[in-house]
Amino acid sequence: MREGSYGTRTLRIVLNSIKGYEAETLLLDLRTTKMPIFNPVSSDGSATDTDIQKVTELVNWADAFILASPDYHGSMSGTMKNFLDHYWEEFAGKTFGYICTSHEKGLTVMDQMRTAVRQCYGWSLPYGISVNAKEDFEEGEIINELLDKRLKILARDLVTYGKLIRGQFLQDISSNVSDTFAARYSDNYSF
Numbered sequence: 001m002r003e004g005s006y007g008t009r010t011l012r013i014v015l016n017s018i019k020g021y022e023a024e025t026l027l028l029d030l031r032t033t034k035m036p037i038f039n040p041v042s043s044d045g046s047a048t049d050t051d052i053q054k055v056t057e058l059v060n061w062a063d064a065f066i067l068a069s070p071d072y073h074g075s076m077s078g079t080m081k082n083f084l085d086h087y088w089e090e091f092a093g094k095t096f097g098y099i100c101t102s103h104e105k106g107l108t109v110m111d112q113m114r115t116a117v118r119q120c121y122g123w124s125l126p127y128g129i130s131v132n133a134k135e136d137f138e139e140g141e142i143i144n145e146l147l148d149k150r151l152k153i154l155a156r157d158l159v160t161y162g163k164l165i166r167g168q169f170l171q172d173i174s175s176n177v178s179d180t181f182a183a184r185y186s187d188n189y190s191f
Contacts, residue, residue, distance in 0.1 A: 003031070006133040007068040007101040009140065010151065014066060014099070017155035028058055030079045038085035052086070059087055064095040064162030066154070067117075071102030071109045084116045091120035092185055093169025095162040097154050098128035105130045121181060123165050125157055 008029065015025040034051045067084075069076040096117045100106025110128035117124055129150050131137075136144040142151075172182035 005031075005070070005101065006131055006137060007070055007099060009137075010099050010101070010129070010131050011066055011068040013142070014097075014151050014155050014158075017152055018159055021156065021159040023159045026058060026062070028055065030083055035079075035082055035086060038082055055083075055086070056090070059090045062094065063166040064097070064158050065091075065122075066097045066099060066158065067113050068099040068101075069106075069109055069113065071100055071104065071106040074108045076109050076112050080113070081116075084113070084120075088120045089185065091117060091122040093121065093123070093166055093173075093182055095123045095125065095158060095165050097125045097158045099131060099154075100128060101131045101133060103132055103134070123161075125154070125161065129154055 008027075008031075012027065015027060018025050033055060035055060036049065036052070067080060069080040072078075075081075096113075098110040098113055100109045102109065106128070107130075110130075114124045114128075129147070131147065136142060136147045142148045169182045172180045173186045176186075177183060
């Protein structure tokens with residue numbers, strides 16, 4: 001939630017790299033987006049709040065995501081958890097990458113985000129990127145060459161695998177194939 005956070009700064013670096021692969025990117029800054037606390041009783045799937053409608057349009061538009069969260073007591077931020085709680089089917093068949101700012105690698109944070117995404121039938125890259133602001137940045141610039149290389153790998157992998165997975169998912173939905181998990185999202189699906 002901090003302005004100029006290292007997580008957002010790192011995310012912007014990856015998004016700029018992704019543009020080099022002729023992919024469109026948008027940054028959904030949860031710091032400036034007003035999402036109400038998720039309440040399943042009052043959430044009937046019809047977004048009436050302007051911010052929620054905007055976020056839902058962006059979530060539906062995206063073929064892949066990078067989730068970036070600080071490590072708060074070994075967990076993702078409440079803002080990130082609230083964002084994830086608002087969506088389910090919208091994440092199916094989409095690829096996710098992860099960035100965590102932490103002085104302890106943020107492994108549990110990334111595992112928690114992966115778990116939430118997996119429950120929504122999203123696909124996760126098999127690795128995440130941990131950022132330690134004190135060790136990786138100096139005067140706002142990356143000084144860790146290994147981190148810089150990993151961010152470029154994340155950009156490339158997210159575009160490459162995101163296209164493959166999303167393309168196959170959409171193909172499976174539009175066909176009458178019933179022996180795939182994507183079939184449940186087809187209009188022709190029945191148990």
